[in-house]
Amino acid sequence: MSPVEQIPAAGSEPMAAAPARPSRATLVNAALGLGLLAFGLGAWAMGEVFMVTLATKVAILAIAGAGLNLVLGYGGLVSFGHAAYFGLGGYTAGILAHHALNYTPLFEWPFLFEGTTSMPVIWLTAMVIGALAAAAIGALSLRTTGVYFIMITLAFGQMIFYFAISWPAYGGEDGLPIYVRNGFPGLDTLDPLHFFGLVWAVLMAVLGGIAMLARSRFGLALQAARQNRQRLMAVGIRPGGVLLTAFVISGAITALAGALYADLNRFVSPSMLSWHLSGELLVFLILGGTGRLFAPLAGAGLYIALEHLLGGVSDHWQFFFGLLLLAVVLFARGGVIGFLAGGKRHG
Amino acid sequence: MSALLEVEELTAAYGQVQALFGVSLKLEEGEALALMGRNGMGKTTTIACITRMLGARSGRIAFAGHDLGRLPSHKAARLGLGLVPEGRRAFRGLTVRENLMAAARKGEWTFDKVAELFPRLAERADQKAETLSGGEQQMLVIGRALMTNPRLLILDEATEGLAPVVRQEIWAAIRALKARGQSILIVDKSLKELATVADRCTVLERGRDVWHGTPAKLTPDLAHRFLGV
Numbered sequence A: 001m002s003p004v005e006q007i008p009a010a011g012s013e014p015m016a017a018a019p020a021r022p023s024r025a026t027l028v029n030a031a032l033g034l035g036l037l038a039f040g041l042g043a044w045a046m047g048e049v050f051m052v053t054l055a056t057k058v059a060i061l062a063i064a065g066a067g068l069n070l071v072l073g074y075g076g077l078v079s080f081g082h083a084a085y086f087g088l089g090g091y092t093a094g095i096l097a098h099h100a101l102n103y104t105p106l107f108e109w110p111f112l113f114e115g116t117t118s119m120p121v122i123w124l125t126a127m128v129i130g131a132l133a134a135a136a137i138g139a140l141s142l143r144t145t146g147v148y149f150i151m152i153t154l155a156f157g158q159m160i161f162y163f164a165i166s167w168p169a170y171g172g173e174d175g176l177p178i179y180v181r182n183g184f185p186g187l188d189t190l191d192p193l194h195f196f197g198l199v200w201a202v203l204m205a206v207l208g209g210i211a212m213l214a215r216s217r218f219g220l221a222l223q224a225a226r227q228n229r230q231r232l233m234a235v236g237i238r239p240g241g242v243l244l245t246a247f248v249i250s251g252a253i254t255a256l257a258g259a260l261y262a263d264l265n266r267f268v269s270p271s272m273l274s275w276h277l278s279g280e281l282l283v284f285l286i287l288g289g290t291g292r293l294f295a296p297l298a299g300a301g302l303y304i305a306l307e308h309l310l311g312g313v314s315d316h317w318q319f320f321f322g323l324l325l326l327a328v329v330l331f332a333r334g335g336v337i338g339f340l341a342g343g344k345r346h347g
Numbered sequence B: 001m002s003a004l005l006e007v008e009e010l011t012a013a014y015g016q017v018q019a020l021f022g023v024s025l026k027l028e029e030g031e032a033l034a035l036m037g038r039n040g041m042g043k044t045t046t047i048a049c050i051t052r053m054l055g056a057r058s059g060r061i062a063f064a065g066h067d068l069g070r071l072p073s074h075k076a077a078r079l080g081l082g083l084v085p086e087g088r089r090a091f092r093g094l095t096v097r098e099n100l101m102a103a104a105r106k107g108e109w110t111f112d113k114v115a116e117l118f119p120r121l122a123e124r125a126d127q128k129a130e131t132l133s134g135g136e137q138q139m140l141v142i143g144r145a146l147m148t149n150p151r152l153l154i155l156d157e158a159t160e161g162l163a164p165v166v167r168q169e170i171w172a173a174i175r176a177l178k179a180r181g182q183s184i185l186i187v188d189k190s191l192k193e194l195a196t197v198a199d200r201c202t203v204l205e206r207g208r209d210v211w212h213g214t215p216a217k218l219t220p221d222l223a224h225r226f227l228g229v
Helices: A002-012 A024-045 A049-074 A083-102 A119-141 A146-165 A192-215 A217-227 A229-234 A239-265 A275-288 A295-313 A317-331 A335-341 B043-050 B073-078 B096-103 B111-117 B119-123 B134-147 B164-179 B191-197 B220-227
Strands: B005-014 B017-027 B032-036 B058-063 B081-084 B152-156 B183-187 B200-205 B208-213
Touching: A024 A049, A024 A192, A024 A295, A024 A335, A049 A192, A049 A217, A049 A239, A049 A275, A049 A295, A083 A119, A083 A146, A083 A239, A083 A275, A119 A146, A119 A239, A146 A275, A192 A217, A192 A239, A217 A229, A217 A239, A217 B096, A229 A239, A229 B073, A275 A295, A275 A317, A275 A335, A295 A317, A295 A335, B005 B043, B017 B032, B017 B043, B017 B058, B032 B043, B032 B191, B043 B058, B043 B152, B043 B183, B073 B081, B081 B134, B096 B111, B096 B134, B111 B119, B111 B134, B111 B164, B119 B134, B134 B152, B134 B164, B164 B183, B164 B191, B183 B191, B200 B220, B208 B220
Parallel strands: B017 B208, B032 B183, B032 B200, B081 B152, B152 B183
Antiparallel strands: B005 B017, B005 B058, B200 B208
16 A cells, blocks of 8 residues: 555654554545645646646645634634635735835834834734634624524625725725735745745644644534533533634634735735635535545645636536535535545534 | 532523422532432422523522522533533543543543543543443543532433443442542432432422432332332
């Protein structure tokens, strides 16, 4: 069996869960993570710069999906408004860079701040803003459950979307260009390979962090909250607190992805905030297998690959994509990873 | 000294349907109290009120010097109420170890101690709860309650619907817990087994406490009258 050679590699993966022998899920995860890296490097070696960018896009969308997976897959909360955090992250990157590149101060009080083009600063700011937005939206949305939760998260998402459209200072409906990709110490971020490597590393760090979180007492309580909130109360844990914390972390992760996406396209537009994007993130998880650590990567990868391949064949590629989604929902409820790795995920 | 748990004149209702019409009971530290009565007499409702899963309409519940009053149930649990609810209520999608670790609070009960009490759980530590047998799931739920290091363990029909062998195992564990001084409030159908654990009994009838006494004083005559056995 060929996967045997990958065992040492799998050990260095964040998902090396099983103490004795890596499980099939670990091998599938390793194959996905390393597969994306190999694809990016291979495309570069063959001079296919566009493919490197495509791989970068997959990695960024996977980060956004990983944020959603924390609340949906582990916490069982169907958020239909995660584009809000993605877009807020994007606008954070766009606005900070816009001021820095135009030499116009973002604010002068309490200190002069002229924006920044430093990725670490932008990421941190985006995550804080995403977390704050998620805290406010989550605090209100988590009072509801089921379909009401889906609708209220969608409503908040749309609120922010229309706000962005009607606010002319940062481009309104036309969006906001970032003329030069923001910088990262020691890297040439305009080099597609450098940027791809950076994004891939961020993706692995995020997935590693989520793997650790899922196994912590907090993560266990989060999964328990998905299964039965009352039982969780019976052991002295308030489900609302656990779910809100997860929601805030989720918002921060998705905002980070948004900041990276803005830099990938060197452009921010309200479409990053649209409900289509919220829906796409959900589709990634359904395709990949909700609650599986690498589901967002599998789902985003498949989605982008099909968009690229089918999109070349027919303008109506989403019709065929719909058929695939239907097949997954009907015949492979565990998604791609559930299909490959086996094992039941949802109780 | 005040009792660990003191319930006075508790009344409760499910919507329009009143279930408790004034239940009083008392449980001292280290004591095991059996809550008895036929089906539908208010045993589970009383427990739901004590654990604050159900709001009482009137009456007073004091636990470890705190008035449980309007406390949310997770806070009541944190004060030291460890509930083993009716039916097998493990977190099905989590493994045995994860079920226990999710509930863990500081104290003498640890995963190893629970594994010592229920060796079967140690064998199945990395198995999902949903793959366990009914008896093992029940042991897991008892273990999960113990992991919160409760001052009062509440067992609601912990042995119902289990095979006799498994039942014996669980009763042995309950007796061991009692022997080490664990305070227990227990509801069960088996009078014979209850008599080996309970220091005192409180019998409920139509949502009222109608009899208090030691298991020895619960004569066959009384048992027939109150419990129909």
